[in-house]
Amino acid sequence: MHSLFSYLKTPPVNHPQFWIAVKATLLIIFILLGVYLHLPMVHLSTLAFGVVAAALADHPALYVHRAKAMLVMFGCFTLAAGSVTALYSYPWLFALGLFSSTFIFVMLAGLEVRFGPIAMSALILAIYTMLGYGQYTGQKWQQPLYLLVGALSYVLLSFIINALKPNQNLAQQSHTLFTLLAKYQSQKAQFFSKYHNDETLRRNLAGLTGEASSALAQMRSLLVIRQAQYPKANQNSDYLDLFFKAQLLIERIVSSHVNYAQLNQKLSDTVISQQLHFIMLGLAKRIAWQAKPRPIRDRLQHEIASLAQTLRGNYQLKRTLGEVDYNQLSFMLNNLSEMERLTREKTVFPSHDFKFEQLPVLNWANFWQQITQPTGLLFRHALRQALCMLTGFLIIMLIPGPIHGQNFWLLLTTLLVMKPNYAATKQRLVQRIVGTLIGIAIATGLLLLKLPLAMMIVAVALSCLLFFWYFSHRYALAVVMITIFVALALQLLGVKSEFTIVIRMIATLLGGLLVYIAIRFIWPDWLENHTQQRTNTLLTRLIDYQSLIFNHYQHHQADENEPYRLARFNLHVAEAEFVKHQQALFAEPSTRRRDVTLLYHLTGYIHSYIAHLSTLSLYRGRQLSPQASAIIIDIGQQLTASLNQLRAGEHSPEQLDETTLTPAITLKLRELMPNLHGEELLIAFQLQQLTSNLCQIQAQLAERQNPIPSQL
Template identity: 25%
Template sequence: MQKKGLQLNSKIIAILPIAIAVNLACVLIWLLQITDQSMPLILGVIAASLVDLDHRLSGRLKNIFYTLIAFSISSLVTQYFLNQGIWFVLSMTAMTFVFTMIGAVGQRYSTIAFGTLVVSLYTTLAYIPDTPWYINPLMILAGTLLYSVITVTVHLCFPNRPLQEKVSRAFVALGAYLDAKAAFFDPDDIEQLASKQLTLAMKNSQIIQVFNECRTALFYRMRDNHRYSYTSKMCRYYMAAQEIHERANSSHFDYKTLAEQLKNADLIFRIQRLLELQAQACRDIAHALQKAQDYQPQARLERAIQGISQSFELYAQQHQDNSALHHIKTLLDNLHNIHCQLQSLSQPIQTPETRTIYTENITGLRQIVRHIGRHFTFQSQLFRHAMRLSLVVFFCCALVEYFHLQADRGYWILLTIIFVCQPNYSATKLRLKQRIIGTILGVIVGSLLPYMTSTLEAKLAVVVIASTLFYFFRSNNYSFSTFFITIQVLASFDIMGFDLYAALLPRLIDTLIGTALAWFAVSYLWSDWKYLQLDQVSQQVIKSQANYLLHIISHLQFGRGDDLKYRIVRREAHDNATRLSTTISNMNNEPKKYARHLQQGFELLKLNTALLGYISALGAYREQMQKLTQDVLFLSEFYPIAKKIIQLLDSLPSLSAVQFEALFQQIDQGIKNSLAQTNDTPSRAVFNMPMQQLNLMAQLLPPLYHLVQTPTNQDRPNEIRAV
């Protein structure tokens, strides 16, 4: 059952629960002739699909239990306060603020909290004054329970599908990263190095985001020492992907210098081709995972790794005096390690993966309250979003109550705001455009429904198709998602006996009002550009890089280290790099607002990408350092310089120019002396690589310091400060 099921298209498996649940709900509506209650029943199914969380069976059952409790409270509170004027306004405002702030605890809490808020809005949309008060909440919960039962059943048939999909996406992202890295080894395109660094930074952000999703999924599957064979296999794939990423992220030299040295040799083209083949191998692994097949490496990949070794031997014989030979050899060692990792995934598991998966797991009421309390500051984007959203909800509810728009389902304005208004300005602007386009198209097509659906069966079929396609497009095309949910709601209105044509224009007007309010809120209520402090982001990034380097140096110095702690600090360094990349990307989406600081941001992003690559190279090299730790001379040279670099990075923003120059001169002179001794002693050439990495890091320190010390804008202290 499992193997056969996994060969189904993953997208089909993903929409099975919503398709089956809505079909069953429509069958119940048709059999029991409960057309008046059709909308809350269907909306209950939709709400449950919005909070569907991947977990093992026991975890899913717990999530369903908590979801039903949260949905019950939300729906009953909303139903109780409906049409009670100011009390309804205050209750909706309070729920909006509380449920939004719960998102501080983690993605799972955020998902359930958002779904709970949506349920309160669905309760208002499905409200019919003539029906008993308990019918509306009861039908929403019935729809939620129906979907939950179906999703558990589908999980039992395909228990590994969600985890398999996440690991598959990780290898797709890894392939894209390797392709971006391969572009650095094009000797005919040297001048585009800056744009390649930015592209690589963006690809790195994407892969770290996917890795984090994988890690979280593995954590919940493996917590409490639940290690099933397939989960252990996916953990092995995830660890291999991390190792490949660290090797690929490593930088051992200035790429422009290397390209100039190798531009007339075939070696650089072989390096580029091998990286491209390894990128394709990652995509082949992803494809094999999606098809539940064993990965079969391409024979040409093996030939490429042999060819590059032979090419290097020939190049080394012809250029014995080339000082870069050792660095090129280290690069080829990294590529060979990537090859071995890829090859290992085609081999049977010899021993189960025993390494620990770590993710932040906040449990207990006291911890949750403490964690949420840390966000009660306007420096927190989540708190600003909660305040902004709550004020807009207050205004919208007051507007509906004051003008008595309940009969016309005026709370559609509120629903639009909740779905459109995002914590980020650029994301909100994109979402509101997609919402308007989807709604307009949905209204146009929805106006044709009476001509195509004259029977109840046909109308229910439209609801099934529209609900399924809404879920299918909800994460990858919001315009299509909005289009289908608009059709679904209009069809539900028709089934309930409302005048469809009377609902068309209000839906469109409500959407326009809701999007306008959302745009106003993100533009003028605690706008991003007043709190997006690039200097704070940059300081956190540099400090995390210093911490990453410190753990590597500690591992090198003592010959051993905690693998879990190392992976945690490495992830923190990459997470902060991703945060910087996201900040620059958001700034780039609004160039007029950030024009004065955008170029500095790009420069910082390029320098940080290079620094992270140089540090990662040492991290990848740490297992080979055992023999170096036996050399007293090396110990006396390498570690004092490394610790000075860590000290300088950690205190970079607070150093005066004199302090920086004095410390930098010590680092620079120490590196020069050490490299001179290494070059004079061929037997100690192996020491050149780690010292050269420090040299590459040191070259970045002056431009980094210059960016960090750029004067801030004193005229507008609340606005973004330059790095």
């Protein structure tokens, strides 16, 4: 029961979708209340459908070059609704128009971030036109007109709100980002709890890193969009500073200064583990507050200073831990202290005149090239979607009797479920079918109750609000709500929805079956075919970041310049994409996920490697002895060479140097250790851990390339 309530829990009100939900709901309430002014409900319901279509197209990029965006939106919406109205009575021309428009719109959605939501919403608007066409037989051109007016009302309201609160999306995204970073820090605190599994915890942290890095990438996209609106907007707000602070915090949060299992064992008879656990949880709270700073009333700074003082004066503890572990614990505490300072003070972005690259512009030559490339993934997805829509319409045509508007639920299911690959489609397919059937049952029950008009309006508005609010959080619940909305809105439109429940259920099931056949057998795009590319991309980003770190060690510098920031950012985004890829493989057929277990372990090893590399990055620019510097640079070159070898090769055992890499670096470190002290000891520990992780990564990649044959 607890898990059910947790699933039904609404997302936070500061989520970007909430404000889309509020705008659409208020506008729909305002429109439907027009019935008390004796306006025809059929027109008002059509306006409501137009509002929903425009809200589905809402995206931050819509507010860049607003006139151009509005022109594109209403061009697409007019083409979609107008072509359905013009060709509805000519089935074969309608089929041709449905196929070609679906193909073109899906191609546009995949090519241009600003036009993508508009293109998909135009297709949804076309199906809304099909669903309500029967109510406008006498004056059929009124329907596309009212749909466009409804969409225009939402766009104008959004433009007004955006002008009044231009940074709303950035504020919401920064809150999401720091909340995820706080979750990571809170999870990391579990290393100092009594009951945890190190390996499981590391993989959980890798997943959270992926989510946080995706949120960081989204915030960067919003900053780019904001800059495109107003070139100096980012310099006149604090969001660039927050973006920079988030990058600094990620590097410090991810860093791994100690061997947690070994340290916990040695600290078992002390209260230090509990103190560290408390401090890390306190930092998690601080991090969560960064997007909306508040007065600091905790004693975190005092707690860290007090623990540091205890460590300095506790010679018994130093003997118990040994010099290496004692130093590692001290430096970890220094890192926590620096994070406390970062969360207490305002962090200023290094370059006040910094500008991101410009938004990509739609290149019609590139668009044409994509259309004429049958082997491209986008082309295949668009053609698969168009074939599904065409086949769905032919099925509707084969049903005896006149075409019933509710049969077009089949096309709506097909359009909303189909994704570019099998894994994403399978997940969406189950949620769509179950959500639609539940939604139809609830909507039918409401209709059979013969609710008064005022309660019907409330039900329509509430279902709209919950649909957009849940849309990117709980898709199955969002489907339930949009199904209720469409059914009730169609009832207001004049369609006797309570008598079409069987039609909708059959149409939903047929649409789901059609999508499954298409994604399974028509040019299926299996994720395992992309594993090598994802791995190489991650290794490339890892090499770029690592090379800059050792370059800084070589030149005794610690610049937070743009190349370094970009390399760090790209690495975390690449890791996020790799984690998503590994998790999505679980949805593939069993014959298509032979790598899933290997990648599951590989994710943990790579995250551990990045954690130790991040720790190493924190000590760039330190004054080290010449002998230590030379050996550190030499080891760095060996590590980078091995990563290059992994990236360039097929990962066969002959190309790996696993047997010689560890002894070679161990020998170097053994030569170095007697002459080390302070930070140099910590750096040596990180190099040891990097070497160990690298060997684990090598072993996993070798096993993937040369799996052990099963025993018969």
